[in-house]
Amino acid sequence: MMLTNAKLGFSNAECERVCKALHRDGVYRADKPLSDAFAGLLFDALSAHSWGSVAKIKKNRLAGISQEDEVRLKPFVEAQAAERFGYLYDHLPWEKPGTATQPRCKAFDRLHQEWNAPEALKKWSIIAQGAPVTGLEMNATRFRPGHFLTPHTDGKVGTRVAAFVLSLETNWHPHWGGQTHIEDNHGETQVLTPRFNTLTMFTVPRDHFVAQVANYAPRGRIAISGWLLNETTG
Numbered sequence: 489m490m491l492t493n494a495k496l497g498f499s500n501a502e503c504e505r506v507c508k509a510l511h512r513d514g515v516y517r518a519d520k521p522l523s524d525a526f527a528g529l530l531f532d533a534l535s536a537h538s539w540g541s542v543a544k545i546k547k548n549r550l551a552g553i554s555q556e557d558e559v560r561l562k563p564f565v566e567a568q569a570a571e572r573f574g575y576l577y578d579h580l581p582w583e584k585p586g587t588a589t590q591p592r593c594k595a596f597d598r599l600h601q602e603w604n605a606p607e608a609l610k611k612w613s614i615i616a617q618g619a620p621v622t623g624l625e626m627n628a629t630r631f632r633p634g635h636f637l638t639p640h641t642d643g644k645v646g647t648r649v650a651a652f653v654l655s656l657e658t659n660w661h662p663h664w665g666g667q668t669h670i671e672d673n674h675g676e677t678q679v680l681t682p683r684f685n686t687l688t689m690f691t692v693p694r695d696h697f698v699a700q701v702a703n704y705a706p707r708g709r710i711a712i713s714g715w716l717l718n719e720t721t722g
Contacts, residue, residue: 493526497523524684526595529595530712531710533596534628539590543562544569576635581627623717625715630710631708633703640695650691655687657709666681682711
């Protein structure tokens, strides 16, 4: 499998434009952060990958849940989500070699490598309005039918500078659900339907959630999400 062209596809000038819009509105979606070829390869690799799911039950975060256990736990997760923060979705965190708890995805590893390379970190720092971005925390996510993530802020935890969602979906229909809802700086809620090879960024803390994917949706909604980190502060 060829794993070329995983570099961040923004010029310095494009990073400046993203920075201006992001810090004006609090939310910004940019097209083609990757080559379409690599975005498609990454989507295919993650579609074929094995996943474990994560869920919030009371104050506990349960990870690596099998689909059989998910069926058993889902009523409890949904009951909690009606009243307070809750989530249920498939999750593949990027983990350091030798520490991984799930099978590795080579295309995801390549994305992490390229987007954390020194050249890319300089571009992320431009987008972060001068805050030196020292690394990216990245997670692959798949929201299958019935999965959701209720409202929360991604509170300014430690070293987080901004959050991002790399959407990889093609031909995703709005009535399937799975939209990301984000409150912008103007008191409006932006509703972002998954769209191929787009990067949504937002400053944190900021209210947002992922709408539940419809039970009749034919597949899960795959994306990469995470945060720009500044490990020199916090």
